Structure formats: C-alpha cells, structure tokens
Amino acid sequence: MDILVCIKQVPDTKDIKLDPETNTLKREGVESIVNPFDMYAVETALMLKDEWGGTVRAVTMGPPQAEQALREVVSYGVDEVALFSDRAFAGADTWATAYTLAKGIRKLGDFDLIICGKQAVDGDTAQVGPGLAQQLDLPFITFVRRIVKIELDSRTMVVERLMDDGYDVVETSLPALLTVVKEINELRVPSLKGKMKAKKIDIPIYSAADLEVDPDSVGLTGSYTQVIEVFAPKPRGNRIILEGETEEQVEKLLNGLTKDKVLSVKID
Amino acid sequence: MDYFLTEEQKMIQDLARQVAEEKVLPLRAELDENEEFSREIIKHFADADLLGLGIPEEYGGMGMGVFEQILATEQVARVCCGTAVTFGSGGLGAMPIIYYGSKEQKQKYLPDVASGKKLTAFALTESTAGSDASGIQTTAVRDGDEYVLNGTKQWITNAAEAEIYCVVAITDRSKGPRGSSIFVVEKGDSGFEFGKKEKKMGIRTSTTGELIFNDCRIPADRLISREGMGFIIAMKALDLSRPGVGILGVGLSQGAMEVAIEFAQTRIQFGRPIIAQQAVQHILADMATNIEAGRALIYAITKYIDSGAKNISKVSAMAKLFPTDMAMQITTNAVQILGGHGYMREYPVEKMMRDSKILQIFEGTNQIQRNVIGQELNKQFSSRKNKG
Numbered sequence: 001m002d003i004l005v006c007i008k009q010v011p012d013t014k015d016i017k018l019d020p021e022t023n024t025l026k027r028e029g030v031e032s033i034v035n036p037f038d039m040y041a042v043e044t045a046l047m048l049k050d051e052w053g054g055t056v057r058a059v060t061m062g063p064p065q066a067e068q069a070l071r072e073v074v075s076y077g078v079d080e081v082a083l084f085s086d087r088a089f090a091g092a093d094t095w096a097t098a099y100t101l102a103k104g105i106r107k108l109g110d111f112d113l114i115i116c117g118k119q120a121v122d123g124d125t126a127q128v129g130p131g132l133a134q135q136l137d138l139p140f141i142t143f144v145r146r147i148v149k150i151e152l153d154s155r156t157m158v159v160e161r162l163m164d165d166g167y168d169v170v171e172t173s174l175p176a177l178l179t180v181v182k183e184i185n186e187l188r189v190p191s192l193k194g195k196m197k198a199k200k201i202d203i204p205i206y207s208a209a210d211l212e213v214d215p216d217s218v219g220l221t222g223s224y225t226q227v228i229e230v231f232a233p234k235p236r237g238n239r240i241i242l243e244g245e246t247e248e249q250v251e252k253l254l255n256g257l258t259k260d261k262v263l264s265v266k267i268d
Numbered sequence: 269m270d271y272f273l274t275e276e277q278k279m280i281q282d283l284a285r286q287v288a289e290e291k292v293l294p295l296r297a298e299l300d301e302n303e304e305f306s307r308e309i310i311k312h313f314a315d316a317d318l319l320g321l322g323i324p325e326e327y328g329g330m331g332m333g334v335f336e337q338i339l340a341t342e343q344v345a346r347v348c349c350g351t352a353v354t355f356g357s358g359g360l361g362a363m364p365i366i367y368y369g370s371k372e373q374k375q376k377y378l379p380d381v382a383s384g385k386k387l388t389a390f391a392l393t394e395s396t397a398g399s400d401a402s403g404i405q406t407t408a409v410r411d412g413d414e415y416v417l418n419g420t421k422q423w424i425t426n427a428a429e430a431e432i433y434c435v436v437a438i439t440d441r442s443k444g445p446r447g448s449s450i451f452v453v454e455k456g457d458s459g460f461e462f463g464k465k466e467k468k469m470g471i472r473t474s475t476t477g478e479l480i481f482n483d484c485r486i487p488a489d490r491l492i493s494r495e496g497m498g499f500i501i502a503m504k505a506l507d508l509s510r511p512g513v514g515i516l517g518v519g520l521s522q523g524a525m526e527v528a529i530e531f532a533q534t535r536i537q538f539g540r541p542i543i544a545q546q547a548v549q550h551i552l553a554d555m556a557t558n559i560e561a562g563r564a565l566i567y568a569i570t571k572y573i574d575s576g577a578k579n580i581s582k583v584s585a586m587a588k589l590f591p592t593d594m595a596m597q598i599t600t601n602a603v604q605i606l607g608g609h610g611y612m613r614e615y616p617v618e619k620m621m622r623d624s625k626i627l628q629i630f631e632g633t634n635q636i637q638r639n640v641i642g643q644e645l646n647k648q649f650s651s652r653k654n655k656g
C-alpha cells in the first residue's frame with residue numbers, strides 16, 4: 001500500500017502567547033512541533049505499512065524551516081518526504097492550502113490512501129483534509145477512530161468515524177482520504193536508525209513553478225478568507241467559588257451581592 | 269553540564285529519554301505495585317534500536333561502545349531503575365557471546381538480542397556462591413556430543429523471561445577456579461526449569477528467579493570459548509558491565525533530585541516554600557554535586573574502557589562503587605525532603621529509595637568493590653616502577 005500523509009508544522013501550544021500590544025502570536029522562542037493530530041496520521045500510515053508493506057510518504061506546505069517537521073516524521077519511519085515551499089504560498093487560507101497540496105501530491109504520483117490529522121492545533125479549522133479530497137476528487141472520511149478492514153483486491157476499506165454520540169461504520173472505495181482522531185492509535189517511538197536517516201535525508205523542495213500552480217490560486221492572493229484581526233478575549237472577572245453547606249453558601253452569596261451593591265436590600 | 273557529546277551520542281540520549289518518558293513513566297507505579305515485568309516496554313526499546321546498542325553492526329546491532337550504552341541506561345534509570353536493570357542486564361547476558369562467542373554463536377544469538385526478540389540472562393550466583401563465586405556447585409559433564417548440567421542458580425535477573433542464559437558451571441573440579449566454563453542454555457532445553465520467582469524490596473519491575481538444571485542436556489557447541497574459561501569470561505563481563513550498574517545510581521539519583529526540587533519549590537510551610545530554608549537547599553546542593561561527580565566519573569571511565577584499556581578491574585569497580593553508595597544516600601534524602609509525602613506510594617521517591625538498595629548489592633557488593641580497588645592499589649604500589 002502506498003500511503004501519503006499530510007503534516008503541518010505548528011507552534012507548540014503548550015507555550016503559546018499573544019503579544020498584548022499587537023494581539024498577534026508571539027513566534028519568537030516558541031518551539032515548533034509536528035501538529036499532534038498529524039502524528040496519529042503518521043502512526044496510522046506506519047501501522048498499515050507494517051501490515052501491508054508498501055511505502056509511506058509525508059508532505060507539508062510551509063516555510064523552509066518546516067523541513068524540520070518532515071525530518072521528525074522520518075525518524076519515526078516515514079520513507080520519503082517532500083516540502084512545498086515558496087514565498088507565493090505564504091498567507092494561504094484552507095482553500096489555497098488544499099489547492100497547493102493537491103497540485104503537489106499530483107506531481108508525486110498515485111497513492112492508495114491519503115491520511116491527514118483531523119485538524120491543526122493552531123488554526124483549528126479541520127478544513128484542509130476535506131478540501132484536499134475535493135481538489136483531488138477523492139472520497140473522504142473525517143474523524144476516523146479505527147480502521148476496521150482493508151480489501152486490496154476489491155480496493156475498499158471500512159472505518160469507524162467518531163461522532164458526538166457514538167460512531168458510524170463507513171465503507172469507501174480506494175484511493176480515499178482519511179482524517180484521523182487521536183483515539184485511532186498510540187504513537188510509537190522513533191528509532192535510532194530513523195533519527196540518523198532523518199539527519200541526512202535530502203528533502204526535495206517544490207516551488208510554485210515546480211508545482212505549476214495558478215498564481216492567483218495560491219497564498220494570500222488565492223485565499224477566499226482573510227484574517228482581519230486576531231485578538232485575545234478579554235480576561236474574565238474574578239471568580240469566587242462558594243463552599244460549605246447550601247445555607248452557608250446562600251448566606252455568603254447574599255452578603256457578597258449586598259456588599260458589591262448588586263442587591264441594595266438585605267432580605268431576611 | 270555539557271559533556272561535549274557527539275551528535276550521535278546526543279541522539280541516543282534524547283531517544284532513551286523519550287522512550288522512558290513516553291512508554292515507561294505512565295506505567296512505572298502500576299508495574300512496581302504489581303511486581304510486574306513488562307515485555308511490551310522492552311519491545312519499545314528494541315523498536316527504538318536501543319537494545320542492540322552494544323551489539324556489533326554485522327549482527328544487527330548499532331556497534332556502539334560502553335559509553336553510549338550507559339548514556340541510554342542513565343535516561344531509563346532516571347524514570348525507572350527496575351526497567352533500566354532489564355534494559356542493562358541484556359548487556360551483561362550477551363557479553364560472553366559478544367566477546368568470546370564463536371562466529372556461529374554470534375550469528376545464532378545476537379541478531380535476536382539486538383531486535384529484542386530474545387532476552388538474555390547471566391547466571392553465576394548460587395546458594396553457596398555469592399560474593400565468593402568459587403563456591404559454585406553446578407556441574408557440566410561432557411557426554412559425547414553433549415554436556416549434561418546439574419545444579420541450581422539463584423537470584424538470576426530475567427529468569428523465565430529470557431530466552432538465552434549464559435551459565436557458569438564447573439567442568440573440572442580439580443582445577444579450582446580454572447575448572448569452570450560458560451555455556452549458553454536456551455529456554456526450552458530439556459532438563460532446564462525455572463524455580464521460584466523472588467519477591468523483592470525494590471526493582472520490582474525486573475524479574476529475579478531460580479534456574480534449575482536437572483540432567484539438562486545441551487549440544488557441546490553451546491560451550492563459549494573453551495573449557496576452563498568460565499571465570500575469566502565472567503570476570504571480564506562483570507568488569508565491562510559494572511559501570512552500567514553505577515550509571516543506574518546516577519540516573520536514579522537524578523530522577524529523585526528532580527522530584528525533590530519540584531516538591532521543595534511548591535510545598536509551603538512557615539509561609540514560604542521549603543526550598544527557601546537553607547537546610548533544604550544544602551541537601552539539594554550536595555545531591556547535585558554528588559550526581560555530577562558520579563556522572564563525570566562514569567563518563568570518563570567508560571570512555572577509557574572504550575579506548576581499549578586492558579586492566580579495567582579497578583576503574584570499573586570505582587565506577588560502580590561511588591555512584592551506587594551515593595544513590596542510596598540521595599534517594600533517602602529525597603524521601604526526607606518530601607517528608608510524609610515522600611513516605612507515601614503516591615510519590616515516586618519511596619520506590620526510588622527501595623530501588624537504590626540493590627545497587628550496593630548485586631554485580632559484586634560494594635564491600636567487594638572496595639576489596640578489588642584495595643587489592644589493585646596494593647599490587648600497583650608494590651612494584652615501584654608502576655607508581656601513579
């Protein structure tokens with residue numbers, strides 16, 4: 001089975017901060033990681049490869065330093081990687097990103113399966129996976145939590161899709177695109193040989209010209225949506241949690257409300 | 269401290285730390301409580317290529333030195349000493365084969381050890397032979413194309429879990445220590461059984477048990493090197509593996525100190541964190557200083573060993589002695605800093621204190637290490653030429 005995984009480099013959300021003056025993300029000093037949901041996509045691909053053989057490739061669209069994310073997944077066992085990188089790609093929204101990824105993936109060849117994480121933890125849109133499937137004209141299933149079976153002869157697969165109140169069992173033809181949730185598996189650890197390979201591997205970089213994209217469809221120009229403003233929600237006021245017996249709590253509440261002049265009369 | 273590790277060495281260190289934190293840490297309390305050995309954890313280390321660090325590349329390993337192996341073991345011990353014992357004891361069990369095995373023996377056993385498919389054990393100790401290894405009673409008698417083993421080995425790490433056992437047995441009692449030999453016995457060999465599994469104070473995530481040889485028949489080609497080499501090989505294997513015990517003390521102490529510092533920064537008594545008390549700071553300062561000293565000692569000695577040094581008994585004894593005595597003190601003090609919390613199983617330091625005691629006992633007690641160092645000093649200073 002030849003599988004392609006789409007990954008994104010994101011700031012480590014554990015230490016993300018907003019600049020209080022400009023209200024933009026502080027990027028300096030923030031470590032970059034592979035989007036955590038994408039790691040489950042990588043693991044899914046590697047497990048399928050362990051079972052069925054074939055290759056696992058990973059791609060990302062991003063700035064030159066996004067190659068670090070690709071090296072990371074090589075250390076886990078991904079065979080080959082490619083970086084789609086060009087100044088023209090900057091500022092892409094989910095549509096322009098999906099378009100660019102689709103152009104790149106077509107260049108790389110045919111795949112039995114494309115796997116993405118359910119969403120990226122920085123943008124949180126969950127749109128690129130489905131958008132990419134549309135661009136590639138592939139069936140897609142989102143929020144996959146289990147792969148039930150694969151039949152390579154009839155080129156079909158059955159998966160479970162996580163829903164709010166249970167799960168759906170869905171069959172699709174192959175090739176297809178899946179987005180996966182973290183319930184699908186437990187990540188493996190990288191290997192020493194993988195890490196050594198990751199350090200050395202040549203990462204091909206594809207520019208806008210290489211991918212023969214329509215210049216009006218990529219980056220900020222090609223984006224249907226634009227970010228007008230990023231702001232931090234106003235901090236909430238002080239909160240007090242009342243403790244004790246119900247009567248005690250009511251007493252405290254009344255006292256507080258009277259003291260803060262929300263209530264003007266004391267009720268006996 | 270920066271020890272100027274190569275990029276490859278840093279990779280090994282980082283990877284071992286990652287596996288320990290992701291795969292061992294979440295399970296350690298439960299495994300300790302249930303006295304459970306986890307083959308699954310070992311598989312993660314194997315998948316990470318860390319089990320075969322010391323095995324030559326031609327036999328599926330990474331062909332690294334003792335230094336690289338202790339770098340990895342340190343990171344495992346920082347999280348769980350018992351798991352690190354299993355991780356490291358694979359090394360001791362495989363050493364007789366790596367250093368003295370025939371090409372056929374290496375080909376037969378080492379690739380499976382490197383891949384984690386098979387675990388190894390090293391069996392010397394018996395009820396009559398602890399510190400005094402010459403007290404062993406297990407015999408191996410040649411019978412045509414076979415050897416027949418009889419006897420019982422006790423307190424063997426990885427007993428029943430390992431597939432490959434390097435067993436020291438007497439082949440010619442009249443020759444004393446020169447009359448012992450070392451054999452590979454495989455799990456499943458006829459007449460080879462496992463006795464009781466020990467219940468231990470610490471390192472409960474490592475298995476310790478009895479091996480019983482009752483007319484156990486093995487092909488003659490399981491003999492490692494030749495007859496009479498038993499003690500020489502065993503002593504060489506122990507010399508090479510003792511720094512690996514010392515590093516358990518460094519990793520374990522590091523883990524205990526980290527818990528103690530975090531606790532001391534957050535525990536408020538008398539209106540401020542207890543780390544604000546100089547008495548507490550001094551304990552932590554001594555811990556940090558000793559750990560760095562122990563680490564530097566082992567790093568230096570293992571690099572010396574990897575340089576091909578011949579007579580390493582003294583330095584390898586030092587590399588075991590200092591860090592393991594230190595670990596007992598540091599883990600006890602870590603419990604002290606946590607006070608009552610430290611005594612509860614909810615916090616990891618009581619386990620660390622229990623785990624550390626074994627380090628002063630196995631692979632030669634620390635009294636025996638002092639004997640070795642003392643005897644070597646005496647030898648060294650008796651020949652005037654060799655002073656220094």
Ligand SMILES: Cc1cc2nc3c(=O)[nH]c(=O)nc-3n(C[C@H](O)[C@H](O)[C@H](O)COP(=O)(O)OP(=O)(O)OC[C@H]3O[C@@H](n4cnc5c(N)ncnc54)[C@H](O)[C@@H]3O)c2cc1C
Nearest residue numbers: 390391392393398399423424425476629630631632633635
């Ligand atoms: C958990 C565990 C795992 C083990 N794993 C293995 C294994 O995988 N393979 C294996 O072969 N063995 C193993 N052993 C055995 C271990 O190596 C021995 O316990 C150790 O060598 C000490 O022997 P002993 O316990 O019989 O103590 P003894 O020799 O009975 O010593 C008792 C005390 O007397 C002191 N003493 C004895 N002789 C002297 C002396 N000459 N000078 C000063 N003091 C002396 C000792 O230091 C000690 O304090 C293991 C033991 C344990 C507890």
